[in-house]
Amino acid sequence: MTAYIVRRLFATLPVMAVVALFVFFLLRFAPGDPAAIIAGDDATAESIAAVRVKLGLDRPVVEQFGVWLWDLMRGDMGVSIFSNLPVTRLIAQRVEPTLALSLSTLLVAVALAIPIGVVAAWKARKLVDRVVMGFAVLGFAMPVFVLAYVLIYFFAVQWQLLPVQGYRPIGEGFWPFVECLILPSVALGVTYMALIARITRASMLEVLQQDYIRTANAKGLATDRVLLLHALKNAAVPIVTVIGIGIALLISGVVITETVFNIPGLGRLTVDAVLKRDYPIVQGLILVFAAAKVLVNLIIDISYAFLDPRIRY
Amino acid sequence: MAASATSLADDLAPPSRRFSLLTAIRRNPTIAFGGILLLLLVFMAVFAPLIATHDPLRITPVNRLRPPSERWWFGTDQFGRDVFSRTVYGARVSLIVGLSVAAFSSLLGLALGLACGYFRRVDAVVMRVMDGLMAIPSILLAIALITLTRPGLGIVIVAIVIPEVPRIVRVVRAVVLSIRAQPYIESAIAGGTRNLKLLLRHVLPNTLAPLIVQSTYVCASAMLIEAGLSFLGAGVPPEVPSWGNIIAQGRTFFQIAPWTILIPGAFLAVTVLAVNLLGDGLRDRLDPRLARRL
Amino acid sequence: MTALLEVRDLHTQFNTLDGVVRAVDGVSFDLSRGETLGIVGESGCGKSVTALSILRLIPAETGRIASGSIRFDGRELTGLDEEAMKRLRGHHISMIFQEPMTSLNPVLTVGTQIAENVVRHLGVPWKAGRERAYEMLGLVRIADARRRLDEYPHQLSGGMRQRVMIAMALSCDPQVLIADEPTTALDVTIQAQILDLMLELKEKTGTAIVLITHDLGVVAETTERVVVMYAGRKVEEAPVEALFERPLHPYTVGLMRAIPRLDVEADIAGKRPRLQEIPGLVPILTRPIIGCAFAARCPLATGRCRTEAPPFVDAGGGHTVACWEVAP
Numbered sequence: 001m002t003a004y005i006v007r008r009l010f011a012t013l014p015v016m017a018v019v020a021l022f023v024f025f026l027l028r029f030a031p032g033d034p035a036a037i038i039a040g041d042d043a044t045a046e047s048i049a050a051v052r053v054k055l056g057l058d059r060p061v062v063e064q065f066g067v068w069l070w071d072l073m074r075g076d077m078g079v080s081i082f083s084n085l086p087v088t089r090l091i092a093q094r095v096e097p098t099l100a101l102s103l104s105t106l107l108v109a110v111a112l113a114i115p116i117g118v119v120a121a122w123k124a125r126k127l128v129d130r131v132v133m134g135f136a137v138l139g140f141a142m143p144v145f146v147l148a149y150v151l152i153y154f155f156a157v158q159w160q161l162l163p164v165q166g167y168r169p170i171g172e173g174f175w176p177f178v179e180c181l182i183l184p185s186v187a188l189g190v191t192y193m194a195l196i197a198r199i200t201r202a203s204m205l206e207v208l209q210q211d212y213i214r215t216a217n218a219k220g221l222a223t224d225r226v227l228l229l230h231a232l233k234n235a236a237v238p239i240v241t242v243i244g245i246g247i248a249l250l251i252s253g254v255v256i257t258e259t260v261f262n263i264p265g266l267g268r269l270t271v272d273a274v275l276k277r278d279y280p281i282v283q284g285l286i287l288v289f290a291a292a293k294v295l296v297n298l299i300i301d302i303s304y305a306f307l308d309p310r311i312r313y
Numbered sequence: 314m315a316a317s318a319t320s321l322a323d324d325l326a327p328p329s330r331r332f333s334l335l336t337a338i339r340r341n342p343t344i345a346f347g348g349i350l351l352l353l354l355v356f357m358a359v360f361a362p363l364i365a366t367h368d369p370l371r372i373t374p375v376n377r378l379r380p381p382s383e384r385w386w387f388g389t390d391q392f393g394r395d396v397f398s399r400t401v402y403g404a405r406v407s408l409i410v411g412l413s414v415a416a417f418s419s420l421l422g423l424a425l426g427l428a429c430g431y432f433r434r435v436d437a438v439v440m441r442v443m444d445g446l447m448a449i450p451s452i453l454l455a456i457a458l459i460t461l462t463r464p465g466l467g468i469v470i471v472a473i474v475i476p477e478v479p480r481i482v483r484v485v486r487a488v489v490l491s492i493r494a495q496p497y498i499e500s501a502i503a504g505g506t507r508n509l510k511l512l513l514r515h516v517l518p519n520t521l522a523p524l525i526v527q528s529t530y531v532c533a534s535a536m537l538i539e540a541g542l543s544f545l546g547a548g549v550p551p552e553v554p555s556w557g558n559i560i561a562q563g564r565t566f567f568q569i570a571p572w573t574i575l576i577p578g579a580f581l582a583v584t585v586l587a588v589n590l591l592g593d594g595l596r597d598r599l600d601p602r603l604a605r606r607l
Numbered sequence: 608m609t610a611l612l613e614v615r616d617l618h619t620q621f622n623t624l625d626g627v628v629r630a631v632d633g634v635s636f637d638l639s640r641g642e643t644l645g646i647v648g649e650s651g652c653g654k655s656v657t658a659l660s661i662l663r664l665i666p667a668e669t670g671r672i673a674s675g676s677i678r679f680d681g682r683e684l685t686g687l688d689e690e691a692m693k694r695l696r697g698h699h700i701s702m703i704f705q706e707p708m709t710s711l712n713p714v715l716t717v718g719t720q721i722a723e724n725v726v727r728h729l730g731v732p733w734k735a736g737r738e739r740a741y742e743m744l745g746l747v748r749i750a751d752a753r754r755r756l757d758e759y760p761h762q763l764s765g766g767m768r769q770r771v772m773i774a775m776a777l778s779c780d781p782q783v784l785i786a787d788e789p790t791t792a793l794d795v796t797i798q799a800q801i802l803d804l805m806l807e808l809k810e811k812t813g814t815a816i817v818l819i820t821h822d823l824g825v826v827a828e829t830t831e832r833v834v835v836m837y838a839g840r841k842v843e844e845a846p847v848e849a850l851f852e853r854p855l856h857p858y859t860v861g862l863m864r865a866i867p868r869l870d871v872e873a874d875i876a877g878k879r880p881r882l883q884e885i886p887g888l889v890p891i892l893t894r895p896i897i898g899c900a901f902a903a904r905c906p907l908a909t910g911r912c913r914t915e916a917p918p919f920v921d922a923g924g925g926h927t928v929a930c931w932e933v934a935p
Binding site for chain 2: 014015016017018019021022023026027137138140141142143144145146149150152153157164248251252255256259260270271273274275277279282283285286289290293294
């Protein structure tokens with residue numbers, strides 16, 4: 001078991017290495033002169049040169065990479081071109097709202113979607129199933145920002161039940177914190193829920209056809225035990241896999257959701273950085289998000305061992 | 314006894330050859346629904362100049378923020394531009410981006426996938442790179458690429474192709490590997506059949522069905538990413554009416570003029586839905602094993 | 608004394624795209640306490656469906672018991688509500704299946720799968736359930752039972768998995784054990800072991816067994832009475848010795864003749880006899896069968912056989928057969 005965990009841990013290294021290389025070489029191999037583009041249309045030769053120095057492009061490539069990597073190891077992700085503040089500090093400041101939003105969305109999505117999928121599979125082809133799957137198809141096609149605005153229009157503008165935008169840290173009180181997160185979590189979570197519900201249903205349907213379910217029924221076991229223990233545990237691996245894949249959806253969506261709802265998190269930071277072409281920040285964010293995604297996938301890989309004993313032994 | 318003999322003969326007779334469109338539609342409702350919807354949208358995009366009621370770019374400040382009416386079917390935005398005409402033209406950007414990304418990523422993905430499935434050393438390197446690319450959320454990847462270059466439709470397309478390619482490579486590679494494992498391929502190789510012939514005759518045809526299905530999903534995904542990018546201001550230039558742009562520009566006055574966001578948003582959602590349905594329907598039809606799973 | 612299990616004129620049907628399939632078309636038989644009954648017939652004759660019907664395990668979306676009566680210990684099962692059936696299953700009537708590989712849940716331990724049956728039906732705490740599971744593993748002669756309790760099905764061999772299935776089925780001392788082709792998927796040597804085990808357990812616990820199989824050899828070794836089925840109907844029923852000594856129904860006769868025999872002398876003489884097959888095909892079950900089901904393939908068939916279904920006639924000594932020609 002520990003051997004399995006260690007192996008999975010080591011498997012993440014090449015992936016992070018590729019991400020790091022990619023991010024590094026992106027700047028150096030982008031078409032045109034990135035320094036000029038970043039400096040802007042009406043920049044002088046000096047300002048372009050200054051930007052080039054800031055980005056470290058004036059030194060030989062190998063040296064650049066070494067320095068960059070070394071800095072990275074020490075937690076130094078460079079400095080913002082425009083504000084001169086360390087990227088690491090900027091990111092640390094904005095982490096909390098993004099983390100709050102992501103976690104609440106993840107929790108809500110998983111907690112709702114899996115039961116929905118189980119019920120849909122149990123009552124396959126009946127009305128409940130068709131309705132649920134219909135919503136799933138719609139939910140998956142709905143772009144996050146469109147849904148966000150629809151929700152804002154009804155819940156915030158027309159009925160005035162929830163705030164239109166903004167974020168309150170948990171320090172300011174539990175209800176204001178939750179209140180501000182409800183609409184963004186729903187908007188962000190719907191696509192994710194649709195995906196999870198669909199795969200839960202599909203996986204459960206396949207499992208319910210298996211012989212061991214027939215055996216469980218022949219033993220006269222209670223329905224909920226058959227569904228939840230005998231069936232769901234076997235159906236879990238694809239479901240958990242999709243939860244991991246969906247994290248990518250979540251992260252992409254976070255950027256947009258924070259923009260719509262004006263939440264001062266990493267997503268907003270990304271957008272601001274892109275508009276100002278503050279590449280060091282964009283670079284740092286890519287690394288952070290990629291690392292988060294890799295970490296989540298690692299956790300999921302490890303969970304496989306707990307769910308399916310055949311993987312362990 | 315005689316009765317059963319007749320039915321056996323009936324079963325063995327070849328099926329009727331006449332193709333009936335109505336039967337085809339009845340048998341494949343998802344493909345039909347998605348396909349028809351998509352065709353309508355393509356029609357709208359292609360004939361935009363004929364369908365639009367006003368010039369989508371014309372600014373008439375005196376007509377700003379009018380609600381939908383007989384003159385401006387979907388109302389006007391804060392610059393007095395007709396939302397209907399802009400929405401109709403917006404279909405062009407979404408469809409062009411969606412279809413080109415699907416096409417390019419399919420070609421690139423097919424080539425890479427075949428190479429990976431066939432040559433172990435290529436596989437080792439390329440799959441690592443693909444894993445790395447997949448670790449980066451697609452919007453961020455696209456954003457990073459766009460940050461470093463001059464804005465434009467071409468750049469947006471390239472920026473979206475790159476994160477979508479790994480998905481296709483994976484699918485193609487999986488098909489190639491599973492076919493290579495078949496005993497009849499082993500015997501063909503042992504018999505001296507050349508690689509290229511094997512590739513073309515046996516491997517390639519089997520990749521087409523899953524490839525087509527995946528590329529429809531890539532198309533839907535690309536449309537969503539493009540709209541997202543434009544919404545964030547990192548997509549096509551703001552003058553070009555893209556649904557994402559229109560929605561972005563509608564943000565400031567959303568509370569008093571919700572139609573500027575909700576209507577293009579609905580169009581986007583419907584388009585993506587249509588493409589997704591088409592993909593689902595194709596998958597059910599072309600790969601029934603997978604259909605039973607999903 | 609009334610029989611433990613009485614099946615009367617059972618009709619089980621499935622709805623398929625090609626029409627209604629009459630999988631069980633009027634089957635009746637009794638099972639007495641402690642008896643071992645064999646149900647034999649070729650694939651598709653309806654024997655498994657009969658078994659599933661008794662426990663009402665036919666999925667509602669695909670099929671249903673159209674008519675007939677199933678009485679267990681005096682209680683009518685066909686109209687019973689699902690909750691009551693669940694209390695019966697695994698407790699009073701247990702069933703084991705053909706594929707031990709796939710019939711056990713791969714993500715739950717052997718101990719859990721046995722214990723949960725005991726806990727569910729006998730209401731005892733989990734620890735007691737596990738103890739019982741340990742006992743049962745010993746009963747089915749699985750070595751190192753303590754360790755095996757916490758192992759997973761994939762860590763066991765096929766024969767051992769079937770033993771676990773038997774342990775699970777007998778864990779609550781059921782009165783009836785239905786075994787649907789329990790040894791078909793196993794090696795011949797393991798087959799013999801499992802059958803011996805079942806008989807031994809039967810002696811110990813007094814459980815009545817319904818053994819479903821297509822293998823006449825298994826029937827000869829293990830059962831006391833045999834029901835022969837064809838195309839969803841019962842065609843003959845007899846004590847096992849009587850059936851083998853004097854098969855009456857032409858189908859049964861055909862089955863016996865189709866068994867390959869080792870005739871060493873004929874082999875040496877270069878005169879190996881041909882395998883006798885039964886000509887023709889099994890009838891399509893979507894059409895109602897008029898007359899005798901076997902008439903189309905029967906060497907003795909007359910016009911009457913094709914129009915009127917023969918009744919069951921007692922041929923003496925508990926031997927009944929449904930054939931116009933053999934037992935007028």
